[in-house]
Amino acid sequence: MSAPQAPSPHPLVRKLESITQISAEERAALEGLQIQTAEFKADQDIVREGDQPSRCFLLLEGFTAAFKSVGDGRRQVSAIQVVGDIPDLQSLHLKTLDSGVVALTPLRIGFMRHADIRELITQFPSLGGAFWRTTLIDASILREWVANIGQRDALSRMAHLLCEIFMRLKAVGLAKDRSCPFPITQGRLAEATGMSAVHANRILMALREQEFIEHARGRLTVPDWDRLATAGDFDPTYLHLQ
Amino acid sequence: MSAPQAPSPHPLVRKLESITQISAEERAALEGLQIQTAEFKADQDIVREGDQPSRCFLLLEGFTAAFKSVGDGRRQVSAIQVVGDIPDLQSLHLKTLDSGVVALTPLRIGFMRHADIRELITQFPSLGGAFWRTTLIDASILREWVANIGQRDALSRMAHLLCEIFMRLKAVGLAKDRSCPFPITQGRLAEATGMSAVHANRILMALREQEFIEHARGRLTVPDWDRLATAGDFDPTYLHLQ
DNA sequence: CGGGGTGTTGACGCATGTCAAGTATGGTGG
DNA sequence: CCACCATACTTGACATGCGTCAACACCCCG
Numbered sequence: 099m100s101a102p103q104a105p106s107p108h109p110l111v112r113k114l115e116s117i118t119q120i121s122a123e124e125r126a127a128l129e130g131l132q133i134q135t136a137e138f139k140a141d142q143d144i145v146r147e148g149d150q151p152s153r154c155f156l157l158l159e160g161f162t163a164a165f166k167s168v169g170d171g172r173r174q175v176s177a178i179q180v181v182g183d184i185p186d187l188q189s190l191h192l193k194t195l196d197s198g199v200v201a202l203t204p205l206r207i208g209f210m211r212h213a214d215i216r217e218l219i220t221q222f223p224s225l226g227g228a229f230w231r232t233t234l235i236d237a238s239i240l241r242e243w244v245a246n247i248g249q250r251d252a253l254s255r256m257a258h259l260l261c262e263i264f265m266r267l268k269a270v271g272l273a274k275d276r277s278c279p280f281p282i283t284q285g286r287l288a289e290a291t292g293m294s295a296v297h298a299n300r301i302l303m304a305l306r307e308q309e310f311i312e313h314a315r316g317r318l319t320v321p322d323w324d325r326l327a328t329a330g331d332f333d334p335t336y337l338h339l340q
Numbered sequence: 341m342s343a344p345q346a347p348s349p350h351p352l353v354r355k356l357e358s359i360t361q362i363s364a365e366e367r368a369a370l371e372g373l374q375i376q377t378a379e380f381k382a383d384q385d386i387v388r389e390g391d392q393p394s395r396c397f398l399l400l401e402g403f404t405a406a407f408k409s410v411g412d413g414r415r416q417v418s419a420i421q422v423v424g425d426i427p428d429l430q431s432l433h434l435k436t437l438d439s440g441v442v443a444l445t446p447l448r449i450g451f452m453r454h455a456d457i458r459e460l461i462t463q464f465p466s467l468g469g470a471f472w473r474t475t476l477i478d479a480s481i482l483r484e485w486v487a488n489i490g491q492r493d494a495l496s497r498m499a500h501l502l503c504e505i506f507m508r509l510k511a512v513g514l515a516k517d518r519s520c521p522f523p524i525t526q527g528r529l530a531e532a533t534g535m536s537a538v539h540a541n542r543i544l545m546a547l548r549e550q551e552f553i554e555h556a557r558g559r560l561t562v563p564d565w566d567r568l569a570t571a572g573d574f575d576p577t578y579l580h581l582q
Numbered sequence: 583c584g585g586g587g588t589g590t591t592g593a594c595g596c597a598t599g600t601c602a603a604g605t606a607t608g609g610t611g612g
Numbered sequence: 613c614c615a616c617c618a619t620a621c622t623t624g625a626c627a628t629g630c631g632t633c634a635a636c637a638c639c640c641c642g
Contacts, residue, residue, distance in 0.1 A: 148577075164483070166483060166484070166487040168487055168491045168492060168573055169492075169496075169573035170573075172491045173491075174486060174487035174490040174491045176482075176483040176486040176487060177483075188476045188479060188480065191469060191472055191473040191476050192473070192476050192477070192480065192580050193580075194577060194580070196480045196483060196484070196577060196578040196580075197483055219465075220465065223461075223462065223465060223468070226465070226468065226472075227433060230433055230468075230472050230475070231433040231434070233472070233475065233476060233479060234430045234433050234434050234475060235434070236479060237430060237475060237478060237479040237482060238430065238434065238438045240418075240479060240482035240483060240485075240486060241406070241408060241418040241419075241438060241439055241482060242408070242438070243482075243486050244416060244418040244482060244485050244486055244489060244534075245408040245410055245416035245418060247486060247489050247490045247534065248416040248489045248531075248533070248534025249410045249414045249415075249416045249534060250410060250411075254411075289490075291490075292486075292489065292490025292491060331410055331411035331412075335390075335436060335438060336438040338434050338435075338436070338438075
């Protein structure tokens with residue numbers, strides 16, 4: 099009756115379809131999942147370290163970052179999320195959040211109740227596998243971040259991060275050709291790469307001077323992908339795309 | 341007939357019992373899971389980056405480390421595993437391994453086929469949740485490592501790592517009182533904390549001189565836990581014990 | 583057209599890396 | 613039981629990448 103392969107307007111279906119085969123039934127169930135949308139302004143905390151949420155949220159529009167604060171007040175960003183990501187999906191099985199999530203831009207998000215997700219998974223175990231898989235990909239990215247921060251020098255480190263974000267945006271259709279939206283301040287990039295804001299600035303300027311990137315007004319352009327990927331020692335295997 | 345609460349000799353049951361309630365039926369199913377044991381010598385690779393395994397392994401005895409190599413040949417350890425851990429459980433849903441696992445000591449491990457685990461989970465979905473949860477805890481630890489490596493100075497960083505390993509060993513009953521086995525070389529600790537081996541040595545000596553730790557012949561002793569925890573800015577919430 | 587956040591720049595110090603030369607330690611074979 | 617070897621650990625001298633501080637420039641947004 100309906101066109102069977104119409105591109106789904108539903109962001110959660112899109113997300114999981116990029117991960118696994120979704121049957122018509124599962125798709126219907128996903129589309130029936132109750133989602134409560136909300137908007138946030140830039141720099142607002144969506145959830146905080148220590149929270150015990152009963153729902154998690156799907157990022158519908160904008161960018162977020164997960165972060166932890168350490169003793170002396172410094173912050174480390176441990177992940178950056180783009181459209182389609184579910185930043186706190188781990189709260190489904192871990193009662194207490196071990197990191198906060200902050201809006202990097204104005205956001206539109208969709209809350210999904212844990213109870214509803216659990217019911218969905220009970221009914222369609224293969225969807226449970228898909229959700230599980232997304233958290234495993236997040237963990238894989240974290241391992242790469244550990245290696246990135248632990249071993250690469252500042253220039254490679256930053257280049258690597260830029261490669262990752264660019265490629266993940268491409269995967270969700272937000273990167274056109276050689277450029278993508280990039281509304282992330284140098285301060286945040288510094289927190290994500292474990293360097294000072296001043297040094298992040300110098301490294302970004304070096305990357306621009308040597309024409310690895312163009313970066314202005316919230317857009318990132320990569321004139322020569324291979325060159326940037328080489329500088330960042332970037333191998334996308336860990337993203338487990340496709 | 342049998343004593344219902346006899347401490348299970350089965351390591352997988354022990355692991356999952358520390359995470360969730362296990363019914364008698366589930367326990368029986370877990371104990372029936374086919375496990376093929378194997379032994380490895382120190383420094384052998386159990387699995388390698390790029391492998392596509394059809395089984396994963398449970399660590400029965402010894403210590404392992406997950407690691408990635410970066411471009412210039414340096415290595416970063418992204419996790420250290422102790423008895424009861426399943427270092428490559430993510431391979432259940434991610435086809436290609438994004439990091440290798442190496443034996444830090446002589447090992448005894450038990451291989452479990454993906455197919456068997458999948459069947460088990462299909463039959464007992466709540467066990468699936470327990471397995472999922474273990475991978476989420478691993479991810480939580482990775483977030484803490486990102487923060488540790490990214491933000492803390494060398495002394496706190498090392499102290500934090502020592503706290504984590506000590507507490508995880510305690511959780512599986514391997515730490516007696518104030519001391520635990522610690523067969524990890526300074527070179528590995530350096531790879532885990534993202535510092536050079538020489539610097540790791542100096543930091544460990546500083547920790548010993550200031551009596552934060554005693555560390556010799558494969559044993560670590562912590563004379564004053566609170567003092568070490570303070571030095572390492574250590575808060576165990578992220579381990580999600582209990 | 584004003585102001586707060588963001589980006590830029592320079593001077594300087596220090597934590598950490600590197601290189602190189604040892605010294606302990608523990609396992610192995612004679 | 614000892615000699616030997618490989619691996620781990622230790623130490624010093626030196627270089628440097630990066631952090632800190634402080635001032636300033638820019639640019640959007642109201």
